[in-house]
Amino acid sequence: HFMYNTLNSIQDLILKSDIKNTNYYLSRFSSLMRKILEASQHNTILLDEEIEILELYLTLEKLRFGDEFIYKITCDDAIDTSRVLIPSIIIQPFIENAIKHGLLHKKDNKKLEVKFELKSNTLVCIITDNGVGRKRAEEIKQRSPLKHKSFATKATEKRLTLINSYRQQAIDLQILDLEENGVPKGTSVILTIPL
Numbered sequence: 001h002f003m004y005n006t007l008n009s010i011q012d013l014i015l016k017s018d019i020k021n022t023n024y025y026l027s028r029f030s031s032l033m034r035k036i037l038e039a040s041q042h043n044t045i046l047l048d049e050e051i052e053i054l055e056l057y058l059t060l061e062k063l064r065f066g067d068e069f070i071y072k073i074t075c076d077d078a079i080d081t082s083r084v085l086i087p088s089i090i091i092q093p094f095i096e097n098a099i100k101h102g103l104l105h106k107k108d109n110k111k112l113e114v115k116f117e118l119k120s121n122t123l124v125c126i127i128t129d130n131g132v133g134r135k136r137a138e139e140i141k142q143r144s145p146l147k148h149k150s151f152a153t154k155a156t157e158k159r160l161t162l163i164n165s166y167r168q169q170a171i172d173l174q175i176l177d178l179e180e181n182g183v184p185k186g187t188s189v190i191l192t193i194p195l
Contacts, residue, residue, distance in 0.1 A: 003033075009064045025063055032056040036089060045088040047116070047123070048081035054114060057092055061099055068108040075116040084123060086193055087163050087171070093156040094127050094189045102131020102187050125191040133177055133184030169194035 006029055013022040035053050039045045051073060058071045075081060095114065103110040110131070117124045157173075164170040172192040178185045 006060045006064070009060070013063075021063075025060065028056055028059055032060065039088040042088050044085040046082060047075075047079065047084040047086055050086060050088070050091060051075065051081060051116075053089070054092060054095065057095065058112070065103075065110060069103070069110045069112075071112040071114070073114045073116075076118050078118045079116055079123070081116075084195060086123065087159075090156075090159075090163075090171075090193075091125055091127070091191065094191070098127055098129040098131065098187060098189070102129045102133065105132045106130070121195050123193045123195055125193065127189040127191075128178070128186060129188075130178075130186040132186075133179075134175070134187055135177070135184065167194075 006025075010022060010025050010029065013025065032053065035049070035056065039049065039053065054073060058073075062069050062071070091114070095112065098112055103112065111129065113126075113128045115126045115128075117126070160171055160173060171194070172190075174190040174192075176188040176190070178188055
């Protein structure tokens with residue numbers, strides 16, 4: 001899905017004859033595809049490589065949304081990203097969902113934060129968006145004439161179940177609806193990965 005959106009954004013640049021940005025984003029897109037293909041051949045990946053993939057992906061999403069989209073990736077100083085191994089491409093589908101279901105339907109000021117923290121011998125990844133929330137996203141989806149079957153969420157949940165079947169300590173997933181005075185203020189996904 002994100003490849004389709006990215007290619008549409010690049011096509012838009014081509015139609016505008018924006019050769020400089022077209023070349024830049026095509027280069028970033030090809031780097032992202034190469035890194036995803038490489039990572040998908042392995043069960044685990046170094047955290048710094050995963051962060052590099054996320055950075056490339058979010059740069060391309062920023063092309064689509066422009067200045068109304070702000071993202072930030074932060075990592076505790078205590079984490080040696082060049083030594084920490086995590087399941088490959090485990091985080092990107094949750095970021096894609098945050099963008100596709102939460103931020104896409106929000107008017108301007110779209111924010112996404114990805115934070116990595118170390119607690120004891122556990123890596124905690126917190127993905128927070130200020131989108132419309134899961135309930136509103138579901139209402140919008142139900143009204144859409146194009147009935148899109150959600151593949152990414154189910155596939156990721158199945159993958160987590162499979163990964164957990166051969167791990168001594170399971171990866172935990174929590175999805176929280178953020179609210180303020182009963183008004184949806186986005187979603188937070190918390191992945192807890194024992195190291």
